[in-house]
Amino acid sequence: MPRYPLEDPGHSPGNRERKRRPGSRLLLAAALAGGVIAAFLAGARISDFLCDITGITSTTVRLGVKVASIVVALPAGFYLVEWFFLARANRSSGHPPNA
Numbered sequence: 001m002p003r004y005p006l007e008d009p010g011h012s013p014g015n016r017e018r019k020r021r022p023g024s025r026l027l028l029a030a031a032l033a034g035g036v037i038a039a040f041l042a043g044a045r046i047s048d049f050l051c052d053i054t055g056i057t058s059t060t061v062r063l064g065v066k067v068a069s070i071v072v073a074l075p076a077g078f079y080l081v082e083w084f085f086l087a088r089a090n091r092s093s094g095h096p097p098n099a
Contacts, residue, residue, distance in 0.1 A: 031084070039070070043070035043072065044069070
């Protein structure tokens, strides 16, 4: 039960005119999962490529380089998914993009 008669519990008070797109949370979750998988694969592939070019044959060093490249690739994957969804939200809301 709302405390005040004009309060709508389903909407935030500052954005009453903004509508939430149906399925956007599910799409974001799928995109984040895909971004994590893509970041793991990209990090592993890039590290293998770099180790092959430099001639590193030690399994321990190759594994360390692979872990380090995946650690670097994960935040990049999250950033790209976030950037895409913020751009998508700005396009659909009618607000001008931040410059």
